[in-house]
Amino acid sequence: APSSVSDRLSLYSHFPDAAYPEIVPHGQDYAHYILTTVLATVERSYRAGAPRAMLGIDMAGPFTYQLAWDDPEGRFRRLVSQSGRFGWGQDPQTLARPYLASLARDRGSVVERISMDWTDGDLFQVQVHEALRVLLNVPAYAGKLQMTRQVDASTQVWESLRSRAVLGLAFALSDLVTPTGKL
Numbered sequence: 001a002p003s004s005v006s007d008r009l010s011l012y013s014h015f016p017d018a019a020y021p022e023i024v025p026h027g028q029d030y031a032h033y034i035l036t037t038v039l040a041t042v043e044r045s046y047r048a049g050a051p052r053a054m055l056g057i058d059m060a061g062p063f064t065y066q067l068a069w070d071d072p073e074g075r076f077r078r079l080v081s082q083s084g085r086f087g088w089g090q091d092p093q094t095l096a097r098p099y100l101a102s103l104a105r106d107r108g109s110v111v112e113r114i115s116m117d118w119t120d121g122d123l124f125q126v127q128v129h130e131a132l133r134v135l136l137n138v139p140a141y142a143g144k145l146q147m148t149r150q151v152d153a154s155t156q157v158w159e160s161l162r163s164r165a166v167l168g169l170a171f172a173l174s175d176l177v178t179p180t181g182k183l
Helices: 005-012 027-045 060-070 098-103 123-136 157-173
Strands: 052-057 076-082 113-119 145-150
Touching (some): 005 027, 005 060, 052 060, 098 123
């Protein structure tokens, strides 16, 4: 990821955000690069294949989901978001959230596991993730959804991210085994 905050936000965002007018969204281009270049290179170099998983933190959280939702081939079927900024791009007038509108499209026949987490220390994230919980609480995602809310805001940030990553990845990958039968 780029070291500049604005370059990172630009790379991972699919939609403009009125609070950050200097950010020009390039998420669609980056998703295309991942699907056509990175994925092809990895699969040529390693024994890899389905199911594929992707984890995104902060702005890369909604980027991960948008990539999976927009990919007609459904190459990423297990998705993990840590403190995803799903409220990015919210219209200040209508309060419409474009990432939530995208996730309203049913991908239940493609997506195998969904894990999202957030912390109560960020009120904006709580509101967005509660809306996501309602949006994804439909039969198509039954048994496929894990939402983890960290209530204790006193936990150190890096320890919190680490422990939530373990929970999210364990859920997303728990049914997979290697040829030896071990994860």
